Each structure stands twice: as C-alpha cells, then as structure tokens.
Amino acid sequence: MVKNTFIFVLLVGFVFLFFNLFADFTGNTELNKLAGHYAESGHEEVGAANLVTAVVVTYRGLDTLGEVTILFLSAAIVSFLLKIETSSTDDRKLRTTSEILDTASKILVPVIFIFGIYVFINGHLTPGGGFQGGAIIASGLVLILLAKPLRQISQKLISIVESISGLSFVLLGVAGILFAAGFLDNKILSLGEFGTIFSAGLIPIIYIFVGLKVGAELSSIITNLQENQNEA
Amino acid sequence: MINKILFIAAIIMLLAILLTLYRFIKGPSAADRLVAFDVMTVSSLALIALIANFSSRVIYIDVALVYGLLSFLGVIIVSRYLERGL
C-alpha cells in the first residue's frame, strides 16, 4: 500500500516535471544556428544529399565510433554471459517447418540481403545507411533461422567480418587525419557530382563497413541467444 | 479534388486500424491478437504510401519497402514460438 502510494506520487512528480519543462514549448518555426549551418553548407562541405548521414558520418563521426563500440561491447557481454552453458542439441523436438516457408525463405533471403546492401550503399542519397542496412541484413539471418531452426551459423565467420570491418572503419578514420583535414574526414576521395551514387567522397565506403559491422554484431547477439549453439 | 479523395481514403484507413484495435484488445487468445497485428501492419503500409503522396517525397516509400519486406517476420516468429518450432 505504501509502495503503491509512493509510485503514484513519483509518477505525478514526473508529470509535473515534464509539464514545467515543456510548458512553453510551442514548436519551432526556424532552425537553430548549428542546424542552419549544416543545412546551408552541408552539401558543399560533405557532398551528401542526406544531411542526417552527413551528421552521423562526418560531423559527429566520433560519436558513431563510440556507439558502434557500445554495440560491440553489449554483443560481447551477451556472448560471454551465455558461453558457459552446455546445450544438448539432440533432444529438441521441433515442429517441422512448412514447405512454403522453406521455399519462400530461399527466395526472400537474397532479396532481403540485396535490399540491405541498397540501403547502406545509398545512405548518402536516400534514407538509410549503415545502421538500418545492418539491421535489415540481420533480419535476413533471422529468416534463415526461422526456416531452419536447427541450422548452425558459424560464429567464426561473423567475428571475422566484424573485426575486419571494424578495423577498416578505424583505419579510414585515421586516413582522414593523414590525407585530409581530420578524423573521419571524407574528402580523401573527390566529392564527385552531387546526387549520384559515386559522390560524397568516402561516405559510401565508410557506411559499407558500418553496415557490415552492425549486421555482424546484431547477428552475433541473435545466434548467441539461439537455443542450440554448442560451439561458443 | 484528388487530394480530397485521398484524405477521405486516409480517414477510412484510420477507422479500419481503430476497428482492428478492438480485436487486439478483446481477442480471446494470443493468436487472435496476432491476426489483428497482421491486419494492422498491412493497413498502415497503405497509410505510409498515402503519407508519402501527401508530402510528395519519393524517399518516404523506402520506409514502406522496409515495412513490407520485414513486417511479416514478427508474425512468423510468434507463430513459430506458439507451435514450438523456434
């Protein structure tokens, strides 16, 4: 009873807090200074049509590196926590997969993969980028696992892809210091013609590596949580 | 004229989504709720395409593509869990 009252008081307190915070918020009518700068000169400085990509990859590239690292750490801790467990593959009685799902997954998985690659190669032109593309590729892996639940996905392959793409991401960032203005600067390659697929300098290449890394990390989380993973 | 008809279409779709919400709240078993979820995702896909038309940006269709390609995964995952196949 005391606890319920406490929770109620806490929630009312939060409502009050938010009301005070947002009481005079009536919506923006123009951009602030930073966003205005990005909007005006982003396409000249970075060459990306998608300004969100410009912010994620170059203006705040270091943040992105940190976030990819957090994701890597959480994937590593998940695999570490579930490593000791012994699993017995043989005594699982699963309901057989429907033949339709099996056939459909064989067509849809390559389509999902090529769509994911489209999303992260075109990250500088259309919505999308490494994070979305990685999630879509991991969803393709989920579809494989749904059609064949007993299938083993090689952890070694996933970790190799992850290490190589992570290393390349950092190396490209360092190359930005050496050959251009700073860490993760994209002007190593020429900016190209605005709005075409080969433009915005290094952004598509960086996003390919980010996409592969995020996809490998999410896949590693999924395969670690999967029931029958006997080689850790 | 075209926009007015499309507005009416969007309002009818919203009504349909609210109707499926009734089934979602009431639906006796988890499987019934899953059917409601499926209908909701399909209807909201049409809604996203309409929003893209109202904003006249072709790039919004990309979101609908992700929705259309991946939203069936959720239904399949829950079904496979219910029938002990995961």
Add this chain to the structure above:
Amino acid sequence: MENLSLEIVTLITGIALLLIGIWGLLTQKNLIKMVIGFALFDTGIHIIMVSIGYVKNRTAPILDQAVKTNQAAEKIVDPVPQALVLTAIVIGLGITALMLAFVLKMYQKKKSLEINNFNDLKW
C-alpha cells in the same frame, strides 16, 4: 485547440509513453515485463527527441528534386536530433539484449522470474 500542432501531439504521446514505461518498470513483478517497460520508455524518449527537432511545415533533411540545395535552409527540419536518435535505437536493441541475457542468468540461479525472490542484497 488552435495551438494544437503536430509536434505538440507527438510530444504529449512521447511523454505519456515514457510515463507508462516508468509505471511498468515500477509496478510489474515479472522481470521480462520490466524489460518490456524499459523498451517502451526508450521509445518514448526517442519520440520526444525527434519532435523537439521538428520545425513547422517543413520536410525531411534529404536534398533531391523536391528540395533544392540553395533553398535547403528554409525547407528542412533539424537533422541533429534525428542523427542522435538513429544510433540510439540500434543501441537500445543491444541494451535490451543485454538485459535479457541478465534475466536468463538470474533465472538459472533462482528458477524464478519474480522480482521479490531476488532479495539477496536486501537489508
């Protein structure tokens, strides 16, 4: 009613979702329910952040035929909150997976998902 605009509506939705998430975290006894509450809380914060970055009657910060480069500053919304939320969503998935792995470990220890059974540190 006349000052009801899109970003106000979404802001209210976000705050209410956040409060529902906190309510779930505080009142539920089941560990997995608490994780669900945390996920709702996360979504609420993301909605709040995106709606703060919205600018009235403007469109997405992507330049193409619809938005020319020279008039970008008058036509687009703030890209910075979107960039922050974009990565935060993916990290939210990682955090959820981490929490669920801990839930699994706790279940192996006590064979229970009830929060009241985990009272080893209570004094």
Add this chain to the structure above:
Amino acid sequence: MDSTIGIIGAILTLSGSIFIFLGALGLVRMPDLFNRIQAGTKASTLGTFLSLIGLLIITPQWWGKLILLMIFILITNPVSSHILARAAHFIGVPLADKTVTDKYKEEEKTFSIKDEIKNDTHD
C-alpha cells in the same frame, strides 16, 4: 492537376481503403480465428494492393518502388497468414460451431508436447 487519370487513381485508392475497412469489419465480426484470417488479412491485402495501384496512376514517376512494394506484399503476406493458420490449428484454437468438416485434424502429425499456451505467464 485535376486530370481525369488522376481522379481515376484517387478513386482506386478510395476503393482500396474501403476494402481495408471491410477487412477490419470482417476481423471484428467473424466467429473464429480461421474465418478472421480469411476476411481480415486477405481483404486488407487486396485493399493495400488497390491503393498502391491508385498511387501508381497518380504519380507514375514512382513506378519502380511502388511495383516492388506490390510484389513484396504479394509474396510475404500469404506466407505469414499460412504459417499463422498452421500454428493456430496445431495449438488447438477452437473452430466455430458452424464448422462443417475438419479433414485436417485426423491426419495432423503431432508430437507429444502438451499445450502450455494457456498458462504462459511464468510466475
């Protein structure tokens, strides 16, 4: 902009939305799960399909993505409703009283797993 072709497209979209509404109505009215799948998912799939055709007529320069969207819907939706119906029959969701025949029941290959769905709360 009020060309005749555009109005035809808008009317197609409107009829698609009416099909979606009928599907939702069927979802509410039908007595058991299989009939709900019949009325709900199928009608809303056709409704979405018609809406997309209407939008394709209104804005023909978006042809590629809209056609791809239609193909995706036509492949993925029947698969998901088939898997759902299969799972529902397996876990023993009751059929309506009006049901005439069930030829599938006798021949369904069942494992000896007991149905634990009803007490699924783990507490």
Add this chain to the structure above:
Amino acid sequence: MINLLIAIVIGILILIMAIVAIHNKNLVVGIIAAGAVSLFASILYLLLAAPDVAMTEAAIGSGLSTIIFFYVLNKIKKQNG
C-alpha cells in the same frame, strides 16, 4: 491538417497498445503489443519528417526485437520442464 489527424489517432493507438503491453498478464501478448508500439512509432517519425529514424525503427521493431524476447522465453521454458 490530415497529418495532425493521423498523428492524433496513431498517438492514441500507441498509448493503448502500451497499456495493453504492460497490463496484460500473458507475456506473449505483451511482446506482440510492444512490437506494435514500435511499428506505429515509425509512422509518427515519418510524420515528423524523419524517414531515417522511421526506417531504423521499422527494421529493428519488426523482427529483431521480437526474436530476442522469444529466444529468451524459449530458453526459460526449456529449463522449466
């Protein structure tokens, strides 16, 4: 105008779904409702002119966040009996 209407309806929908997700005793229903919340949140992001965020939310919320919950439930059920 129509955007505002859609936002109001979708917002109410999200809140009802969230309450169902917390309040329902069945865990499976809770997880489905949480997935529905994230799918509808992506429509809100689209209305707020953030297609990148909407795409991320749709990609994550459709399959990945659901499957990690169900894998964990599966493991718990297996150790149970």
Add this chain to the structure above:
Amino acid sequence: MKIKNFIALFLILIVVWILVNNSFSGQIIIIGFILSAFIALLFGTNLRIFDELKFTPTALGYTFIYLLVFLIELIKSNLDVARRVLTPSLPINPGIVKTKTVLKSKMGRMILANSITLTPGTLTVDIDGDTLYIHWIDVCCEDIDKATNAIVKKFEKHLVKIYD
C-alpha cells in the same frame, strides 16, 4: 542444373535492384550486376528450387495468362467475401477440406498455395507432399475430387505449363 538456378536468382536480384533504384543509369546497372552476381554466387550453390522452371516463350506467355486469371479470381472472390461480411446474418459455412495437386516442383507448389491463400474464401492450412489442406469459408462438397476441381484446378492448369 546449377547454372539455371544461378541465372534465375541473378535475374530476380537484378530486377529487384533496378526497381528499387527506380532508374536505368549506367553506374547503377554496373553496381547491380556486380552485387547480384556476388549474392547469387553466395546463395545459389545449393539452391534447388528453380530446377523445374522453363525458360521457353510459351512458359512466359502462360505466366501472363496466369497473372490475369489470378487477378480476376482475386477481385471476384473479394467481392464475395465482402458480401458475406456485410450481410447481417453472416452466411458462412466453413470447414477444412483435403485436396490434391499434380505439381511436383516446390516453387510451383509455393505459388499455388500462395494464390489459394490470397484469394479470400480459401486458406492453405498445411501442405504435405501433394496434399493440400484448405480452410474453405463456404464448403460445398467434402469429397477430395470435387474440392480439388473447385479450388485447385483453375490455378493449376496454367501453372503446369510453367513448371514441370
């Protein structure tokens, strides 16, 4: 038979790539060729589902006829189900019946089952070899042959020309 599977998957992927990019420019097509070939090599090594597919012109013609038949059935049966939903007394007569198909190819069976599922009124509940269990909203006949004639035959007679 492997090369046929590779080509079919490659064609599907390149069509998806062009449609999703919504343009025919040179750069996009070159990148699409490389990516499609790569993914088709990756997945096409043990792919057996396109073995029975025919690449002849008649098969192509029948594909179009099939699509036409399918669309007409789709709209006709949708109107039928809409009528049932709107009638206050809800005139349904549901049941699960058993039907047979002569198709041997997995791909053909999937297309058949998806077509049956997409036409409202019929829903494929399970598929086991050449037996299809179908939930039917208005059962007229429980006999296998009659049910097969009523549901499966109209799609099957065109699909046989494309597969097998």
